[in-house]
Amino acid sequence: xxxxxxxxxxxxxxxxxxxxxxxxxxxxxxxxxxxxxxxxxxxxxxxxxxxxxxxxxxxxxxxxxxxxxxxxxxxxxxxxxxxxxxxxxxxxxxxxxxxxxxxxxxxxxxxxxxxxxxxxxxxxxxxxxxxxxxxxxxxxxxxxxxxxxxxxxxxxxxxxxxxxxxxxxxxxxxxxxxxxxxxxxxxxxxxxxxxxxxxxxxxxxxxxxxxxxxxxxxxxxxxxxxxxxxxxxxxxxxxxxxxxxxxxxxxxxxxxxxxxxxxxxxxxxxxxxxxxxxxxxxxxxxxxxxxxxxxxxxxxxxxxxxxx
Numbered sequence: 001x002x003x004x005x006x007x008x009x010x011x012x013x014x015x016x017x018x019x020x021x022x023x024x025x026x027x028x029x030x031x032x033x034x035x036x037x038x039x040x041x042x043x044x045x046x047x048x049x050x051x052x053x054x055x056x057x058x059x060x061x062x063x064x065x066x067x068x069x070x071x072x073x074x075x076x077x078x079x080x081x082x083x084x085x086x087x088x089x090x091x092x093x094x095x096x097x098x099x100x101x102x103x104x105x106x107x108x109x110x111x112x113x114x115x116x117x118x119x120x121x122x123x124x125x126x127x128x129x130x131x132x133x134x135x136x137x138x139x140x141x142x143x144x145x146x147x148x149x150x151x152x153x154x155x156x157x158x159x160x161x162x163x164x165x166x167x168x169x170x171x172x173x174x175x176x177x178x179x180x181x182x183x184x185x186x187x188x189x190x191x192x193x194x195x196x197x198x199x200x201x202x203x204x205x206x207x208x209x210x211x212x213x214x215x216x217x218x219x220x221x222x223x224x225x226x227x228x229x230x231x232x233x234x235x236x237x238x239x240x241x242x243x244x245x246x247x248x249x250x251x252x253x254x255x256x257x258x259x260x261x262x263x264x265x266x267x268x269x270x271x272x273x274x275x276x277x278x279x280x281x282x283x284x285x286x287x288x289x290x291x292x293x294x295x296x297x298x299x300x301x302x303x304x305x306x307x308x
Contacts, residue, residue, distance in 0.1 A: 013093060017088045017093045017094050018094070018102070020087065020088055021067075021068060021071070021087075021088045021089075021094055021099060021102065022064040022067070022068070022102070022106070023063075023064060023067045025272075025274040025275070025278065026063065026067065026274055027056075027060045027063070027064075028274050028277055028278075029063070029154065029157065029274070030056050030059045030060050030063065030157055031056070032154060032157040032158045032161065032177060033052060033055045033056050033059060033157055033158070033160055033161030033164065034052060034056075034161060035158045035161055035162075035169065035173060035177070036158065036161040036162035036165060036167055036169045037052050037161060037165055037167075038294055038295075038298065039169075039170075039173070039239050039246075039294070039298065040165065040167045047165075048165045051117055051164040051165050052161060052164060052165060054113050054116065054117055054164065055114075055117060055121065055160050055161055055163075055164035057110075057113055058110045058111075058113035058114045058117065058121070058125060058160075059110070059125065059128075059157055059160055060110075061106040061107075061109050061110035061113070062106065062107065062110035062111070062114075062125055062128065062129065063153075064103075064106045065103045065104075065106040065107040065110065066129070066132040066136075068099050068100075068102065068103035068106070069103060069132075069136060070132075070136055071087055071088075071089050071090070071099070072089060072096055072099060072100070072103075073136055075089045075090050075096075077204070078090035081196070082195060082196065083195075110125065111125065114160075117163070117164045118163065118164075118166075120163040120166075121160055121163045121164050124156055124159050124160045124163055125156075125160065127156060128153060128156045128157075128160075131149055131152055131153065131156075132153070134149070135149045135150070140204075140205075140206065141205040141206055142206060143206045143209040143210055146185075146189075146206045147182060147185035147186055147189060148182070148185075150181065150185050151178050151181035151182045151185055152178075153181075154177050154178065154180070154181035155174050155177050155178050155181070157177075158173065158174060158177050159174070170233055170237040170238065170239065172229055172230075172232050172233035172236065172237055173229075173230075173233050173237070175225075175229040175233075176226050176229040176230040176233060176253075178226075179222050179223075179225040179226030179227075179229055180222075180226045180257075182218070182222040182225075182226075183219055183222040183223045183226055183257070183260070183261075184260075184273045186215055186218040186219045186222065187219050187260070187264045187269075187273070188272070188273065189206075189207065189210060189215055190212070190215040190216065190219060190264065190268075191264075191268060191269070192204060192207060193207055193210055193212060193215060194212070194268055195268075216265075219261065219264055219265075220261070223257050223260070223261050226257060227253065227254055227257050230250060230253050230254075231250055234246050234247040234249065234250050235247065243297050243298055243300065244303070245296065245297035245301050245302070245303050246294070246297040246298070248293045248296075248297055248303075249290050249293045249294050249297060251289075251293075252285075252286045252287075252289040252290035252293060253286070253290060255282070255285075255286050255289075256282075256283055256286030256287065256290070259280065259282040259283055259286065260276065260283065263276060263280065
């Protein structure tokens, strides 16, 4: 039986380490639940506020529980990683027992909120959790399958946003979401591949099977694929036909993708996509510009030259 004192954490370090253990920065990924409400094409979005916020909270809690599980399983590998060795479990800042307790609380709370949103929402988060279990047990060791598994998680986030407010979502938007997720995932693998050199397989087994050339090609391929899918969405989707000004958002999507690819190849960024999002002014500009232009377009503004 574990020593109960192992659960105690110095008060001054607890908030910071708890923040890192839950990976609050990674909650930015869960903003994908806003995609469906943003492009729903309805006059009154106020009724979407509560279910959308609940969907965001449910996915954030559940994703934190999976991060905790992943870190607990990978603690030995993380200790030999240049940066992951600083994670709370690997560094010893937080005990495994304390992490298990917090992870279970997040897990139960997230499932309860999802169930509150309805059967469809609960089914989506159940699929998400099942995939995460497969990822942690086996798929993260298999090249390509490891990144595809994570990309499915992004798509499920967008689907959860639609299910929570009972609207449909364009297949092209899901293709774009998947493409962006694959771009980010392979960029992260590329960064790890370079950063760890010959010792790369000690912290992530799948890295032993990748090559620098393959990762470069995959990043470029999915960056282009995501841009093309979003372009088609702004031209051919039902939302685009009803709100043709939505094409203006593509300027910011294309710029954001281009900027990210530039950072990946020019300065070997991409290790933590959330860090790039919060610290690069160009990416922030793209996100803000996209949000503003989307709201304007969905308000019904008409631009004669864009009429279809």
